[in-house]
Amino acid sequence: MTVEQNVLQQHSQKHQQTLLNQLREVTGTTDVQLLQQALQVSHGDLAEAVAFLTEKKTKVPQQDEATYYQTTQVGNDRYISVGSQADTNVIDLTGDDKDDLQRAIALSLEESSRAFRETGITDEEQAISRVLEASIAENKASLKRTHTEVWSDSPNPHDRKRMENCPVGLKNVGNTCWFSAVIQSLFNLLEFQRLVLHYSPPARVQDLPRNQKEHRNLPFMQELRNLFSLMVGSKRKYVDPSCAVEILKDAFKSSESQQQDVSEFTHKLLDWLEDAFQMKAEEDREGEKPKNPMVELFYGRFLAVGVLEGKKFENTEMFGQYPLQVNGFKDLHECLEAAMIEGEIESLHSSAENSAKSGQEHWFTELPPVLTFELSRFEFNQALGRPEKIHSKLEFPSMLYMDRYMDRNREITRIKREEIRRLKEHLTLLQQRLERYLSYGSGPKRFPLADVLQYAMEFTSSKPVCTSPVGDIDTSAPPGGTTGQLLMPHSVSLCQDLSQRVPIHKPFTQSRLPPDLPMHPAPRHITEEELRVLEGCLHRWRSEVENDSRDLQGSISRIHRTIELMYSDKSMMQVPYRLHAVLVHEGQANAGHYWAYIYDPHQRCWMKYNDISVTKSSWEELVRDSFGGYRNASAYCLMYINDKKPFLIEEEFDKETGQMLSGLDKLPPDLKAYVKEDNGLFDKEMEEWNTLQARKAQQEKLALAVAAAATQDPEYMEQPSPTDYSKHLQEDTERAISKAAAEQQEERSPEGLLTAAIKVEYTRLLRFAQEDTAPGSDYRLQHVIVYFIQNQAPKKILERTLLMQFADRNLGFNERCKSIMKVARAKLDLIKPEEINMEEYEMWHQEYRNFRETTIFLMIGLELFQKKSFVEALMYLIYSYQYNRELLVKGLYRGHDDELIGLYRRECLLKLNENAAGMFESGEEPEVSNGLSIMNELVVPCIPLLLVHDIEKDLLSVEDMRNRWCSYLGQEMEPNLQEKLTDFLPKLLDCSAEIKSFHDPPKLPTYSTLELVERYGRVMASLSRVPADGR
Helix, strand or coil: CCHHHHHHHHHHHHHHHHHHHHHHHHHCCCCHHHHHHHHHHHCCCHHHHHHHHHHHHHHCCCCCCCCCCHHHCCCCCCCCCCCCCCCCCCCCCCCCCHHHHHHHHHHHHHHHHHHHHHHCCCHHHHHHHHHHHHHHHHHHHHCCCCCCCCECCCCCHHHHECCCCCCCEECCCCCCHHHHHHHHHHHCCHHHHHHHHCCCCCHHHCCCCCCHHHHHHHHHHHHHHHHHHHHHHCCECEECCHHHHHHHHHHCCCCCCCCCCHHHHHHHHHHHHHHHHHHHHHHHCCCCCCCCHHHHHHCEEEEEEEEECCEEEEEEEEECCEEEECCCCCEHHHHHHHHHEEECCHHHHCCCCCCCCCEEEEEEEECCCEEEEEEECEEEECCCCEEEECCCCCECCCEEECHHHEHHHHHHHHHHHHHHHHHHHHHHHHHHHHHHHHCECCCCCCECHHHHHHHHHHHHCCCCCCCCCCCCCCCCCCCCCCCHHHCCCCCCCCCCCHHHCCCCCCCCCCCCCCCCCCCCCCCCCCCHHHHHHHHHHHHHHHHHHHHHHHHHHHHHHHHHHHHHCCCCCHHHCCCEEEEEEEEEEEECCCCEEEEEEEEECCCCEEEEEECCEEEECCHHHHHHHHCCCCCCEEEEEEEEEECCCHHHCCCCECCCCCCECCHHHHCCHHHHHHHHHHHHHHHHHHHHHHHHHHHHHHHHHHHHHHHHHHCCCCCCCCCCCCCCCCHHHHHHHHHHHHHHHHHCCCCCCHHHHHHHHHHHHHHHHHHHHHCCCCCCCCHHHCCHHHHHHHCCCCHHHHHHHHHHHHCCCCCCCCHHHHHHHHHHHHHHHHCCHHHCCHHHHHHHHHHHHHHHHHHHHHHHHHHHHHCCCHHHHHHHHHHHHHHHHHHHCCCCCCCCCHHHHHHHHHHHHHHHHHHHHHHHHHCCHHHHHHHHHHHHHHHHHHHHHHHCCCCHHHHHHHHHHHHHHHHHHHCCCCHHHHHHHHHHHHHHHCCCCCCECCCCCCCCCCCCHHHHHHHHHHHHHHHCCCCCCCC
16 A cells, blocks of 8 residues: 555545544434444435434434433533523524424534635634633733732742752643643653654745644644743743643634533644644655654554444544543443443354344554543433533553453453353342342341341240230229220230230330330240240251351352453453553533643652642542542543553663753753743742842841830830739739849848849749640730740840840839839840840740731631621631741741631631522522622632641531532522533632732731730630530
């Protein structure tokens, strides 16, 4: 076959596949044989093929109601997405009018064909471009949002600096988490990375591209190279992919906005890359068959072997991403087995040519190095008229052996499949038998047979009694005279036959059991011989039942094990594929968030790529998030790589030195210059920041020096007048002076008395600092020295602070206090600058001021929380938590219990979420708007704060909040509510680690020490009486 014939054949196959996809999309028919038959009958005419299929459907109404409707996928502009408003000019496709349906289909096909003829671009490509444009538009629009809505980079560039050898994240530029997940998965295929980085456009099209595809693909390839180069050598923690997205947006013009589907985007991305590399391959072929590296990496072939109406056929087809249905299967192998067999396959193995049965098998003839599975986790709910996500659990292995699906193993696999089928039939029979033992009985309630026999044995062996259960009841009428009529008119014989008993109404007046009546029912009469025989039979029967059950369970386990090991022999483990990446979707069909788990073979660990956040992960975390059945997260796309082709993930080595290339050394000259320029800009940004911070530090230093020169007392030590609330400090000081004076044996000088008084006061405060107290009695609030002692402040700081206390001008009620105050002031004046570091002194007092402010934030927040003023309480609790963590970084006693503050911060957010959800459920417009406003302005900005420290209770709370809102997607609601919900959910589900900016902290009132201690003590004491959830 010539090169031209080969190329023509490939294009013919792709064209036929495109026609099949369009037919499937328009008609909703998933039967491949029926689609192919329609194309054959119509000789490739889409309109006639659609007419053929619709005629067949009208003959058999509701033929395929459970079909998975791909026509409702987001990104298809011929259909109205859930939550959008329908165009009044759109033809109604929901009615029974066949003419309307035919007209709509014909119009759709005509528009699609015309657009393709004019631009060479399919509707699917245009839909993707609209999504990309919407993402860019949203990114630009976000710059105009209010202060509380903007996702912003940290102003400190050092926070955005890349750690050494840490992978680079991608910034979410507006509903582009799908872009980040796919690009990171491909970038970490080092062979793919090298192909992109070293791509050079064909020389003949550098000046003048021939068609619109080249206008689109070549600039996109350059931006993708730029993006990859930054991901290799950038000094930034994460980079902005807007340019790569922008180049796609510029190719088309649209204003629609939808979040893009990962599999669809990957499919089109590979198509664009394939086209770009095909141009290069054709230029470089020099008469040889052109090899497209994208096709070599991602495309394989399978053989379709089947029977259509009794006639056998074989077709070879190419595939890229292989689609798999999830619903109804427990693991990946079950999905693959179902995907490889369509229809009734018995006739495939028979020689009857006139059989009317149809079916086909798929056998892989050539697997690509990178094998990608699309997991179809969305299906169309016809009753609700919208797509829904399938949350069922689906397991997949880290190592997948594909031998059983290869054409060369066709006969072996068929034998093994037949053996498995026989074993499963036997397994079903055994399970049914076991079920009869485990659920015994003929009524609605069933019990294990072994337990039934055990209960019978217990009844039989109970102590016989010949007393009627009602024999002790007085049959005479009670004082009321009403219930006596219900009792038996004569006494019951002691050994009356049970079958002759009359049901008795037991009056509530009976207060105790008869002394001879056992606690449990017992036989009325049984002989020793009867008891011996019956116990023997029951014991024997129970043993037989237990043995039978054990034998059945053992047989079932052995069959399960045999099925599991059916393909474990070495001959069926020659095609190993290792899991490279898992793309995860969290949310519902209408909205959600994407991230990726990617295996790092060099560190031998899993990495989690979540937009700008790149963290180490584990197989356990991947399983939890990816298998499904837990929360709303599940794998959406699996990427496996051939484990026998290490070049896919091998690093590149220098040909001369043999050293592994890393960083900028991996880049070609043009990209190396590009990255160096960007790194230079980032270095300049950090230098400017450092200069600005140095200037600020100098100004603060001057301000501290001025403050120190003024020797102004800290506000918590100031004593404006003897009648102020904080006069307790003055009283403590005078008490220390009096105690020191009483303890001395002889009259001391004012200086000696000051020394003794300081010692007395220090001893008192040291005792407070060493005491274990309840949270409500925090001595640190009563005196700064207690705080300093607990946090091991330098001795000089303690001494100067105590001198400041005794130098208070209000110590003037008697001559002794006046003289001590004067001595203390004189000592302060005599302290030389080199004897005490005033910057350190001021720093310690600033730390204490921060501690008091944090306490006030916490106190007010807790008071408001207890008053159920959750909106007002949130900011106080948020800032108390943030400031408290900053304090605790320097020492355990610098702040308060972070678990306590975290608990009330978390509960406050849960209460707000609950209230907002209730408002949304009301359906009333003012309430709905208020509820969404609470979520957008208060709850959503706080979610990154709960995620950033990976605290389990915080993570679970976030999941609870998200699940509450995601649950609405499956419910009936007004279109305007559905639209608002669809717009809101992506913000709630965005797992980006970027922190939103908040309102400024609330302005704090001024409290005296006494008032602060009393109010803080009251609120902390009340916490022990009322749980955080308010119950």
